[in-house]
Amino acid sequence: MEHGSVVEGVAQAVTHVSLATEWVGWLSLAVFIIAYYFIATEDKYEVNKAKPALFAGTFMFMLIGIYHAINGMNPDALHDELELLILEIAEIFFFLLVAMTFIETLIERGVFDLMKYKLVSKGYTYKKLFWLTGLLAFFISPVADNLTTALILSTVLFTIDKKNLAFLVPGAINIVVAANAGGAWSPFGDITTLMAWTAGKGEFVDFLYLFPASVVGWVITAFLLSMSIPSGQPPFDASTEEKPVVCDGGMVVAYLGVATIAMAVLGHQFFHFPAMWGMMFGMAILKLYSVQLTKTGRNSFNIYVNMQKVENDTLLFFFGILSAVGALHFLGFLHYIHNLYESFGPTVSNIGVGFLSAIVDNVPVMSAILKSSPSMGLDQWLLVTLTAGIGGSLISFGSAAGVGVMGxxxxxxxFGAHMKHSWTILVGYIASIAVWYVQFEVLGLY
Structure with missing residues (x-):
């Protein structure tokens, strides 16, 4: 039995009274809305998004605990809910921690600096660089995750030409859209896809069937954006640009990263291990490799120093927002999502999820859907994975990749620069859904 189905079975066995209409329900909902306002306006108030998310996620459960104590309720249901929530969060938390550590190690070894140099030194035109950065984003994000990919390639973009807005703005949008589209068809590429995979909504290979819809949607958007890219090529002076050198073991770290992902997949598929278990094993091997470099007198790296550079605010944001959604689930609010699916049907509801994820962010939306667990087949779970993953591109702050590139x-x-081109993303979004419909509902190719 898959881990996700075990969790669902235990969750269904835990019964408790809905508290959505009690004072604790309304107060918790208010805390969630206020916290999300500060998350969405992070740049305006200069308050890191992890802080309101973490406060809301922990405080809402504190309120629930107080309500239980005041009313002399049995705390077993609350205890069981928290145990399941901790297990769910830990799987995602440790998975991302290892993935980010590998990325930071590759950055420290200079692997990405060399890639950046090779791009800008080839004398490519703006249009070629636009397509190259988009292609790299689409194919790197399934392995490195969409946020990390978008951050790296937006830095490359800025290095190419710091002043040409006619190139930078469409190029940045292209990277965000490509990173989100590329992440949608891989369990490692987007946190929402990772959540669906670890919840047992599909096998690893099932998500690969989303490749046609993902690539068609991105290519159409990229083609429309490319029409606004200026002609010519950026300036580059080889005499002043020094070629970066990859430090000892840089490429071996890259190979170890690929092997770590393979171990996570195989362990999950054949032994039903949580995906993070294979990732943590890969972390152990990476540490042993650093010891081997030191013993042989080569330029080694300190894995703990690289871990310090990991974006802990992102990890804590996920902890907080998943906890907050878990509290809403315990209070009974997510039952209304289940009712919406019953009323409008899964296809219409899942398409709407894409637009909602652009406004609210796809992580809490996907978490809410997984916890409400509407009755859907594999085709519909893959649709909601697709729409939640790529729908965040419609608005600049609708995805982690977009927020990262804005920073x-x-x-x-x-936000304004993005919205001027948002119609191109909407066309690609519609095209992705059309491809999904033909492939899954008409041809049954999955």
Whole structure:
């Protein structure tokens, strides 16, 4: 039996009274809405999104505990809910921790600096660089995750030309859309896909069937964006640009990263291990490799120093937001989502999820859907994975990739600049859904 089905079975066995209409329900909902306001306006108030998310996620359960104590209720149901929630969060938390550590090690070894140099030194035109950065984003994000991919390639973009907004803005949008689309068809590429996979909504290979819909949607959007890319090529002076050198073991770390992902997949498929178990084993091997480099007198790396560079605010944000959604689930609010699916049907509801994820962010939306667990087949679970993953591209702050690029290209890639080109993303989104419909519902190719 898959881990996800075990969790669902235990969750269904835990019964408790809905508290959505009690004072604790309304107060918790207010805390969630206020916290999410500060998450969405992170740049305006300069309050890191992890802080309101973490506060809301922990405080809402504190309120529930107080309500139980005041009313003399049996705390067993609350205890069981928290145990399941901790297990769910830990799987995602440790998985991302290892993935980010590998990325930081590759950055420290200079692997990405060399990639950046090779791109800008080839003398490519703006249009070629636009397509190359998009292709790299689409094919790197399934392995490295969409946020990390978008951050790295937006830095590359800014290195190419710091002043040409006609190139930078469409190029940044292209990277965000490509990273989100590429992440949608891989369990490692987007946190929402990872959540669906670890919840047992599909096998690893099932998500690969989303490749046609993902690539067609991105290519159409990229083609429309490319029409606004200026002609010519960026300036590059080989005499002033020094070629980066990859430090000892840089490429071996890259191979170890690929092997670690393979171990996570195989362990999950054949032994039903949580995906993070294979990732942690890969972390152990990476540490042993650093020891071997030191013993042989080569330029080694300190894995703990690289771990310090990991974006802990992102990890804590996921902890907080998943906890908050878990509290809403315990209070009974997510039952209304189940009712919406019953009323409008899964296809219409899942398409709507894409638009909702652009406004609210796809992580809490996907978490809410998984916890409400509407009755759907594999085709519909893959549809909601697709729409939640790529729907966040419709608005600049609708995905982690978009938020990351807004911070990296501050004052260049803005909400207003994104919205001027949002129609191209909408066309690609519709095309992705059309491909899904033909492939899954008409031809049954999955």
């Amino acid at each position: 990296r290209l501050h004052g260049i890639y803005t």
